[in-house]
Amino acid sequence: MKLKNVDLETILADKAKEIDFSGVVHVENRTGMIHASAHGFSNRSESIPNTINTRFGIASGCKLFTAIGICQLVENGSIAFHSKLSNLLDHSFPHFGGEVTVHHLLTHSSGIPDYFDEEVMDDFEELWVKNPMYHMKRLEDFLPLFQDQQMKFNPGEKFHYNNAGYIVLGLIIEKVAGTPFSDYVEEYIFKPARMQDSGYFSLDCLPAKTALGYIDKEDGSWKTNSYSIPIKGGADGGAYVTAGDMAKLWQSLMNGELVNKEMLTKMTTPWIQTDNGYYGYGIWIEKAEDKIVKYHVMGYDPGVSFASGYYADSEMIVVIPSNKERGPHKLMYLLEDHI
Template identity: 90%
Template sequence: MKVKNVELETKLAEKVSELDFSGVIHVENRTGMIHTSAHGFSNRAESIPNTTNTRFGIASGCKLFTAIAICQLVERGSISFHSKLSNLLDHSFPHFDEEVTVRHLLTHSSGIPDYFDEDVMDDFEELWVKNPMYHMRKLEDFLPLFQDQQMKFNPGEKFHYNNAGYILLGLIIEKVAGVPFTDFVEEDIFKPAQMKDSGYFALDCLPAKTALGYIDKEDGSWKTNNYSIPIKGGADGGAYVTAGDMAKLWQSLMNGKLVSKEMLATMTTPWIQTDNGYYGYGLWIEKSEGTIVKYHVMGYDPGVSFASGYYPESEMIVVIPSNKERGPHKLMYLIEKNI
């Protein structure tokens, strides 16, 4: 029987209270579960509490799914990491450099324009004034937001986080696999990983046990994020998962169930330096004294925040989804310090 880490439990409880955290905290390692707890409400108006089985939107946390899908297609011989965007898609990109490759898109180093550039825009909601979010159901729906714009820099020149690049990767998956992007992920990633409660659900058709996202205002009032994010998620973000399912994703990926061990090594290579670490394919990488200590993903949307990591030395997995805009990262750092 596992001995409870009383000090960790106490500190987590204090931090949850301090942050007024809403979501789930899930921590496990090779010996089993270390901690699991649910906090806050999945539906505030009805006072329905979050549970450890609640589904949460994870925003950009699911760029990892897109990267895994691309790697699966590379293993099948359908495309390569050096395949050029200009040869893969028939859509018009009049100003894009013809040398942009799949690898550039995966590592946020393509230089293509983004539909939401976090260095330029503060408020994701601004996008949906001219382009109503309820029209954003398919990957093609995002193309008019960036396809006619100019390149930002030369391919491979540097890292610059880019959502549009992952929209294009999703379109490549659809073209090559011949099925809608979300169908591919649900069939070729969620099913083999046994992520039975996860999916790309539309905001106007959410299943039971799914948390609504909440935007808290300075005056203490709040609203849901129903009109603040695209109505259905896709290749750059917006899937819904349970904390347990995300842990299964990490297990399946690291155990070679989704891609081969050789491909996993490619995915988890620090391909490019970022402001505070490195980036592989669809995941962030942290090193300490030259050794990789953490692979992780994160997500932010109006009414959504998410942090999840895999720690190779201990095989610890941390999953912290939230239906509020902040909290997971502070809890993740606390866990890292106390385990």
């Protein structure tokens, strides 16, 4: 570990204070822990501080879990990456192209319509006016938001980030494995990765040591995100993890404990170019001079922001969950500059 003549603890603490960060910063490498610190409150009303063991919602950060689940099913021969959506599910998708495959869904290149298109909509809360968030408990509950709409482009044509595609992948896992999506992830991903404190918890019965998500308004007031996100997370986002558990996920994945080495290579292949890098299966990929330097995931919801990366050369793992809408990436870039 090389620091540019500055103490890491100090620069992180100063930056966290400057941006009023609320969450955890967790950094480790192959030799062990480099840094772990907690900032802000998990419950502002009661002035309960975040700790390094606090659980945080990670929004889309858990698309990686869905991708791992699909890759496990491919590995055991239940499905294939070229399997067509039209052959896998019994749900009605009257306007979807018959050529949409599992690979297209994993790489956000399917062209199917999204229930929340981030290029068209900028307020996630708008979705719950006609479809109350407290009804969104199962993956099927999202289908009426997109299943009857037209395709956006031909499968494989381009990358276009798509939440609905991961809802569909979750439905495939449920159909093939014969178990609810969250049960599958907890049994076949969280358990083998020893992620004992993580899960898909319902907003109306969160377990102890779980941070509430906070939406800050311009006038200085705030509210929790209790009515701003689906009541229970699913295949496109919304799991709760501790920073330590997410580090265990990276370790288990990269050590070949969740999928075999051949499948891991497929997951971490830069299949498609994005606006600022590449995308594999459920994972963003950064290159420098044609060499992969970083695998990472991120998540944003009302009251939630998340950044986590695995750095190929050093085997360094960074996990930064937050129960505010911004902050993690500023700290991640700071770490990258100094380590």
